[in-house]
Amino acid sequence: MDKKRPEWVPADGGEEFTTSVMKGVESRHDGMPGTSRITSHVPQVHRRQLTIDEHVQGVLAKDRTILARTITLIESNSPRHMQKAQEVLKQLLPYTGKSVRLGITGVPGAGKSTFIEALGMQLVSSGHALAVLAVDPSSSLTKGSVLGDKTRMEKLSRETNCFIRPSPSGGTLGGVTRKTRETCLLCEAAGFDVIFIETVGVGQNEITVRSLVDFFLLLKIAGAGDELQGIKKGIIELADAILINKADGDNLQRAEVARDEFSRALHYLKSPTRGWTPRVLTASSIHGKGVADVWKMVEEFVAIVHKNKLFEERRKSQMIEWIHDLIREHLEQLFYHNDVIRAELPQTEAAVTAGTMPPTAAAQHLLALFEKTLFQTEYAKLDGKPEK
Ligand SMILES: Nc1nc2c(ncn2[C@@H]2O[C@H](COP(=O)(O)OP(=O)(O)OP(=O)(O)O)[C@@H](O)[C@H]2O)c(=O)[nH]1
Ligand SMILES: [Mg+2]
Numbered sequence: 001m002d003k004k005r006p007e008w009v010p011a012d013g014g015e016e017f018t019t020s021v022m023k024g025v026e027s028r029h030d031g032m033p034g035t036s037r038i039t040s041h042v043p044q045v046h047r048r049q050l051t052i053d054e055h056v057q058g059v060l061a062k063d064r065t066i067l068a069r070t071i072t073l074i075e076s077n078s079p080r081h082m083q084k085a086q087e088v089l090k091q092l093l094p095y096t097g098k099s100v101r102l103g104i105t106g107v108p109g110a111g112k113s114t115f116i117e118a119l120g121m122q123l124v125s126s127g128h129a130l131a132v133l134a135v136d137p138s139s140s141l142t143k144g145s146v147l148g149d150k151t152r153m154e155k156l157s158r159e160t161n162c163f164i165r166p167s168p169s170g171g172t173l174g175g176v177t178r179k180t181r182e183t184c185l186l187c188e189a190a191g192f193d194v195i196f197i198e199t200v201g202v203g204q205n206e207i208t209v210r211s212l213v214d215f216f217l218l219l220k221i222a223g224a225g226d227e228l229q230g231i232k233k234g235i236i237e238l239a240d241a242i243l244i245n246k247a248d249g250d251n252l253q254r255a256e257v258a259r260d261e262f263s264r265a266l267h268y269l270k271s272p273t274r275g276w277t278p279r280v281l282t283a284s285s286i287h288g289k290g291v292a293d294v295w296k297m298v299e300e301f302v303a304i305v306h307k308n309k310l311f312e313e314r315r316k317s318q319m320i321e322w323i324h325d326l327i328r329e330h331l332e333q334l335f336y337h338n339d340v341i342r343a344e345l346p347q348t349e350a351a352v353t354a355g356t357m358p359p360t361a362a363a364q365h366l367l368a369l370f371e372k373t374l375f376q377t378e379y380a381k382l383d384g385k386p387e388k
Helices: 052-060 064-075 079-095 112-125 145-152 175-189 204-210 227-233 249-267 291-307 310-336 339-353 359-382
Strands: 100-106 130-135 162-167 194-200 215-221 241-245 279-282
Touching (some): 052 079, 064 162, 079 175, 100 204, 112 130, 112 194, 112 291, 130 175, 175 194, 194 204, 204 215, 215 291, 249 279, 279 291, 291 310, 310 339, 339 359
Parallel strands (some): 100 194
16 A cells, blocks of 8 residues: 655655555545645645754744754654754753743543643733643553644644644653653743643653653542552652642532642652642633642742752753663663573573572673673674774
8 A cells, every 4th residue: 555654754764764644535625536626736845854953043943843843853763863863952952941841740531631721821821932742642541642632722732832742652762751851952942931741640650750840740630539549659749739620510529628638648748849848729620710820839839949949950950860861771772682681581580480590690690691792792893903
């Protein structure tokens, strides 16, 4: 079958862009056979790749198309694109850092997108430029919610001062974190002063998001039965605020009870942010009630963390953490993709489960083997090279 690649795939993009688009039915919108009336007159021009300078200047000029294409570039896993993306980012770094990054997480259906639409509309109308990055929209739990998000943020997506972008969840090396972090930087350079990162709360995600944002907001719904679960998992400890959403209709009273319960629970927990006491609020995103209070709280928070220097400090330590995350991931990949390790791992695991080898000895054995293969590769590289 004839397959066409999406328009954002660079002309000389290789297999690293695995997505392809199937050719549609050749008929007009009225269902009659023939070429589409809308596109028939448009010449099919293959988009050429932008230069580093065009990426940099385009992002700084707030050109949304170029911003979108630059995000696509940083999302690519091809080493050549990664190198180019790094150069673009390097040049944009001096323009980054001036935003408030808000992480919004909660179980599927908690109302994250609805809340973002409500708060986002308020922010945009008061002159803010807002970027919304929806991480993990294709998570196994919420398949296909990108489409849902588009409709739920319908008004917001039409605003010129708002930029909505789903961040892919898959990929190797750095995965979500690298791509989302770098997308944040690009959005900052493009002048967005508020960045929302929406993610489905499934444990690990919250920890990742915490390491990306200045303010971490946990969305909850009353009576979902997971109140205590959050406390047990330690997720609540990461939150700068908890918002009990859907505080409307029959649910209002339950939401208020939940708010009081959470407030009590928070009282015994350590705040994730020095100088700030986490709060619990209620809101009805669908009716826009209580939404403005969330932003007032965020502004109060930002003033405090700027004053006590935590804002800068946290951003710096997040970047240091980022380096080590990348190194760890790279080493892990090298280890688990190493042929010798792959061959040896099953029998070592079997020896441990059979009780003939202690786990520590097993790990030491595999690591020693790995180190040996690394050195062998290095020696092999030196072989045949003339000595200087
Ligand atoms: N009654 C009421 N319903 C709400 C409220 N906020 C959201 N909803 C509804 O809850 C459903 C889920 O809302 P979303 O905003 O898509 O939730 P989400 O957390 O983004 O969901 P995922 O992206 O799938 O994880 C929708 O049907 C919304 O209309 C609210 O404040 N009150
Ligand atoms: Mg959503």
